Amino acid sequence: MAADYQTPYKGVLGWLDDRLPVINFADQHLRFYPTPKNLTYAWNFGSLAGIILVIMIATGVVLAMHYTPHVDHAFGSIQKIMRDVNYGWLLRYIHMNGASFFFIVVYIHMFRGLYYGSYKQPREVLWGLGVIILLLMMATAFMGYTLPWGQMSFWGATVITNMFSAVPIFGDEVTRWLWGGFAVGNPTLQRFFSLHYLLPFLIVGAVLLHLVALHRYGSNNPTGIEPKGQQDQVPFHPYYTIKDLFGLGVFLIVFSVFLFYAPNYMGHADNYVPADPLVTPPHIVPEWYFLPFYTILRAVPDKLGGVVLMFGSVLILFALPWLDRSPVRSGRYRPIFKQFFWLLVLDVIVLGYVGAMPPSGIWPTIGQVATAYYFAYFLVILPLLGVFERPKPRPHSISKPVLSGSAQPAIAPASPAE
Ligand code: HEM
Incomplete structure (x- = not known):
């Protein structure tokens, strides 16, 4: 804030805004x-x-x-x-x-x-x-x-923290360090409470x-x-x-x-059943919002592979701005992208559904196909579409949409920084 800032306010508000704008x-x-x-x-x-x-x-x-x-x-x-x-x-x-x-x-x-x-x-x-x-x-x-x-609290925490034992060489050490003991127990609960208060x-x-x-x-x-x-x-x-x-x-x-x-x-x-380390529930499922990731975790039979894939499914989002090479920003003008996008929405719903199902019968296969599409969308489809897709004409500006009969419907400059 420049020293020559002049507040437009009068009275108490002006006095305050002058000192703390x-x-x-x-x-x-x-x-x-x-x-x-x-x-x-x-x-x-x-x-x-x-x-x-x-x-x-x-x-x-x-x-x-x-x-x-x-x-x-x-x-x-x-x-x-x-x-x-x-x-x-x-x-x-x-x-x-x-x-x-x-x-x-x-x-x-x-x-x-x-x-x-x-x-x-x-x-x-x-x-x-x-x-x-x-x-x-x-x-x-x-x-x-x-x-x-409760039972899901305890067993969910056990399943998820156990994932870290897949870390090569230090896996068991890391897991025990997370637990603060030899299993999920009181030190685990207390540190989770402390961190649950801190992270927000x-x-x-x-x-x-x-x-x-x-x-x-x-x-x-x-x-x-x-x-x-x-x-x-x-x-x-x-x-x-x-x-x-x-x-x-x-x-x-x-x-x-x-x-x-x-x-x-x-x-x-x-x-609503108190946690009991001696009784494993027949079907341990995470909360619904983790189910798509849970399916990705279970998509590979290898423990470390599953963990890498699961974390990869979120971390890949960091790279997204560089994976999508299309010069056109909005999906509105990208006819093929649009279809793959809606397929991704469906895919994530399927991943979530499969996550709630027991890992038997047809479900693991569906989970693997859906996992493959999830990664293909980011790693194959988006990079290729950037090269091969022909975008629809875009308006010159927000105020002149092409379809409103604007005098000069033309494709706007082919750069994302339009
Ligand atoms: C606590 C969670 C979050 C809060 C409170 C939050 C808040 C906001 C707000 C207020 C806006 C401007 C209004 C809007 O565009 O809807 C915004 C825009 C945006 N947010 Fe978030 N956000 C959150 C999480 C996320 C996440 C998880 C992502 C993606 C991974 C994200 C990506 C974006 C992007 C790309 C924009 C710009 C959208 C645009 O201008 O089209 N946000 N966010």
Whole structure:
């Protein structure tokens, strides 16, 4: 902020803004912030994810006041929250279902980015920060699920931490180090609780950087063409504040339906049975949002191979901006890409479905085919499409869409930095 900054505000606000220009900052980044005028509801999910993050932290902090991270008391303390703490049931159900909805919202947010090429130059770092957020969310959710110390908590933690024993040479050491003992036990629960409290704040930090990167070049939009001046943009407020609020309203209605009518729909009944290291549940499944990755893990019969493939399926997203070589950003003008994209959406749903099935009969084969398509999409199809696909004509600017009968429908410059 330059020393010659003159606040436009008067009175107390002016006095404060002169010394701490937060009002100016909010004006620049929320009020007058120039935003493409053609953003659809697909652009609602980023702000929605931010709101859910706040809800998760707020409910989590209060839950932690009543939760006891000890193997002898954890399960009971959750029951106490549900029965004895004022509105404890509500807090817990918001936090529990909030995790599921957080993933739904962030997955939609990501697929929006995949379809409209929002990961392309110059937004590679914005995208990469998103992938870091996703990894942090996964770690947080995994450790959070251990805390109620039910059967699925215990056995899920056992299965996932055991994966690290596949690490060559140091595998067993690493696993014991994670456990803090010779099996999942009290030290594991306590460190998971500590990290489950810490990581959301790292997510907040990563989200802030995500927004700094976003505001460097501004939002992408459905045409993938950068706004050319004022005729293509509107101020963020009131246009998008009101649109985001409307989206929040719709979200809250859907969320409430689950919260009040089917709060355990997305959970697993076995987690209402206290953890018992001597009784393995017949069917150990992770939470639904991990199921596609679980299928990829099981797609190779080799333990290390499965673990590498599973981590690879997320890490590959970092390389995406360089794997997709097409000069056209938005899927709207990419006829062949579009079909492969929707096949990827279907593929991830199939991966999720197979993850919930026992690894017998036809399921492992379907899982392997779906895993192969997942990797082929990023490593083969996108690079090839960049070379061979003939894109459709694109408008010169957001304000002049080709199909509106514009006088000069022509292909815009063949560079992603349009
Ligand atoms: C806590 C989770 C997250 C929060 C709070 C968040 C927040 C936001 C917000 C507020 C926006 C601007 C509004 C919008 O475009 O929807 C945005 C844009 C974006 N986010 Fe995220 N995000 C999160 C996770 C992710 C993840 C996991 C990815 C991808 C791996 C990602 C990739 C992007 C991209 C590429 C954009 C620019 C989209 C465009 O302009 O078309 N974000 N994010």
